[in-house]
Amino acid sequence: MHTLPVSHFLHFEQLENDQLGKFFDSCAADGAECLSLTPPELERLAAEPLRIRLLQTESARTGIRFLNAHAPYGDGWDLNCPDPVRRPELLAGQKRFFEICASLGVETVTLHIGTNDSGRPADELRNRARESLVELLPAAEARGLVLAIENTLFPTDTPDELLGFLAAFRSPSLGICFDAGHANLMDGTPGKHSDRMVEWIRRRWRGNVRFETDTLASLLPHIVTCHLHDNHGFDDEHLLAGDGTIDWPALFGRLAGAPRLRSFQNEANMAACRIAPRRAVERFRAFGRREARLHA
Secondary structure: OOOOOEEEOOOOOOOOHHHHHHHHHHHHHHOOOEEEEOHHHHHHHHHOHHHHHHHHHHHHHHOOEEEEEEOOOOOOOOOOOOOOOOHHHHHHHHHHHHHHHHHOOOOEEEEOOOOOOOOOOHHHHHHHHHHHHHHHHHHHHHOOOEEEEEOOOOHHHOHHHHHHHHHHHOOOOEEEEEEHHHHHHHEOOOOOOHHHOOHHHHHHOOOOOOOEOOHHHHHHHHEEEEEEOEOOOOOOOOEOOOOOOOOHHHHHHHHOOOOOOOEEEEOOOOOOOOOOHHHHHHHHHHHHHHHHHHOO
């Protein structure tokens, strides 16, 4: 488990092209070996193809890999988008993002099923997501990518919902992005009640959050990558792993039983939580050293 690579969400989409070299040098100095492409960076790359070549050059120069990517999400990008006018643009855009990811050596692309904010019936939203995957999976497979659907915080992407999509397709190009922070929020613990959850999560559940028994156990056989961040169980804080209430040694021990797992991703909100990249790199190295000692 300790040998798996870690990619970091270090937002650089606002940097000008002539600042990229300095950014990559800084990442290398801090010890980061892999990066995750963020949704806004993918959108910028689609609009500025020259920037793709610059990232390829900097990656080759510094040895920093683009291991994973998170596709744009939200209104107009989620798989269950019900808007018939937007859907063709959505699918064409996601395919373009896949092309960009493949050109940069990315292995997994995380996608969101989507929320229930539209108010449409659950069956309709589920069918829209399936229709999206019917079209997107062949495009991903052709480029050697694995699409990873993520457990977030909504009735539309519970473990049961995600497993339904996996059963419908049974494709090696489709797996799970296990989000540890989201699982910490949605798993029930003694004394945990809906009224303690942050308002925007309660609202999606019409005030009555349905907690899971064990998200990880449900998804373990299908996990291909993980979003790792922390919280205190009631709000999606995106703290650095180890700064909240998740039992990380126990989690890593259980993830050792995930047969398809190929990478970890540090998805802490580095800017909002004022986390220096070097500190994040060192935190994950410390986790790795502990795992190495346990398995020595």
